[in-house]
Amino acid sequence: MQDKRHWYDGKIYETFIAPHQDDLYKLIKNIIPPNSKVLDVGCGTGRMDFLLAQESAKVIGIDLSSKNIKTAKEKLQKKNLDNIEFIHGSILDIKKFTDEPFDIAIITYVLHEMDPEERIRTLRLLKTAAQMIIIADYIVPVPKDLSGLSAKTIEFLAGKNHFTNYRNFVKNGGLQTLAADAGLQIKETLKAHTETRQIIVIE
Ligand SMILES: C[S@@+](CC[C@H](N)C(=O)[O-])C[C@H]1O[C@@H](n2cnc3c(N)ncnc32)[C@H](O)[C@@H]1O
Numbered sequence: 001m002q003d004k005r006h007w008y009d010g011k012i013y014e015t016f017i018a019p020h021q022d023d024l025y026k027l028i029k030n031i032i033p034p035n036s037k038v039l040d041v042g043c044g045t046g047r048m049d050f051l052l053a054q055e056s057a058k059v060i061g062i063d064l065s066s067k068n069i070k071t072a073k074e075k076l077q078k079k080n081l082d083n084i085e086f087i088h089g090s091i092l093d094i095k096k097f098t099d100e101p102f103d104i105a106i107i108t109y110v111l112h113e114m115d116p117e118e119r120i121r122t123l124r125l126l127k128t129a130a131q132m133i134i135i136a137d138y139i140v141p142v143p144k145d146l147s148g149l150s151a152k153t154i155e156f157l158a159g160k161n162h163f164t165n166y167r168n169f170v171k172n173g174g175l176q177t178l179a180a181d182a183g184l185q186i187k188e189t190l191k192a193h194t195e196t197r198q199i200i201v202i203e
Contacts, residue, residue: 001066001088001089002064002089002090003064003065003066003088004063004064004065005065005067006065006158006159006162007159008158009065009067009068010045010065010067010068010070010071011071013044013045013068013071014044014045014047014071014075018044018045018047019047021047021048021108021109022047023192023193024048024108024136024192024193024197024199025047025048025051025052025108026051027190027192027193027199028048028052028106028108028134028136028199029051029052029054029055031134031199031201032052032055032056032104032134033103034055034056035055035056035057036056036057036103036104037056037057037058037100037101037102037103037104038052038056038058038059038060038102038103038104038105038106039060039062039094039102039104039105039106039126039129039130040052040059040060040061040062040106040107040108041062041091041105041106041107041110041122041126042062042063042064042091042107042108042109042110043061043062043063043068043072043086044063044065044068044072045068045071045072045075046061046068046071046072046075046076046084046086048106048108049061049072049084049086050075050079050081050084053081053083053084056083057083058083058084058085059083059084059085060084060085060086060087060098060102061084061085061086061087062086062087062088062089062090062091062094062097063086063087063088064088064089064090064091065088066088069086069087069088072086073086091122091125091126092118092121092122092125094125094129101129101130102129102130102131103130103131103132104130104131104132104133104134105126105129105130105132105133105134106133106134106135106136107122107126107133107134107135107136108135108136108137109136109137110122110137111123111135111137111169111175111178112137112138112155112165112166112169112170112174113158113162113165113166114165115165115168116165116168116172119169119178119182120178120181120182123178123179123182123184124182124183127182127183127184127202131203132201132202132203133184133201133202133203134199134200134201134202135175135179135199135200135202136192136197136198136199136200137169137174137175137197137198138151138166138169138170138174138196138197138198139174139195139196139197139198140169140170140173140174140175140176141170142170142196143195143196145195147194147195147196148195148196151196175198175200176200179200179202184202185202185203186200186201186202187201187202187203188200188201189201
């Protein structure tokens with residue numbers, strides 16, 4: 001079984017990193033119609049999924065990091081929820097785990113860390129798996145100010161391979177180019193509170 005490992009996965013991600021995205025998760029929750037069936041791609045420790053599960057019929061989170069999924073499952077055990085499921089695996093293997101169609105697929109801060117080929121394959125797969133795709137990631141061009149510099153620093157600290165993919169994501173024009181390359185049409189682009197982030201909606 002493939003496994004992705006970052007030094008900050010698991011409890012560190014859940015405690016120190018994911019909470020900084022809470023405003024993003026709330027924005028996404030507001031876009032999703034109630035009672036939807038949701039797939040969260042690269043769900044990390046599942047923090048957004050617990051929020052979305054409040055009004056969704058079902059939420060499935062999949063992540064390649066066994067440490068992140070372990071933390072997500074530990075949290076799930078403590079809550080009495082039967083409409084969330086966490087899967088350890090790659091989105092590219094989703095059909096091994098479930099064949100169900102989804103109303104919404106969400107992918108937040110994952111594409112920039114994938115290699116170029118994996119990004120395109122993932123987006124093409126999501127187009128067949130869900131009716132609506134919501135993507136949140138870095139705005140390109142990256143702002144030439146402190147916010148842009150701190151984003152770059154964070155990505156540098158994530159590790160060599162991660163940083164190489166981030167730089168390629170930026171160099172190639174970010175989400176807009178990627179959506180076009182994958183044959184996806186953007187319905188809406190939303191600014192998402194911080195200067196370095198955007199949300200795009202594809203239907
Ligand atoms: C920066 S984290 C973002 C986590 C969460 N979506 C968030 O917004 O906080 C990126 C996650 O994507 C996962 N990931 C990367 N490639 C993946 C793949 N092919 N399939 C599933 N998860 C993947 C990583 O393991 C990592 O947990």
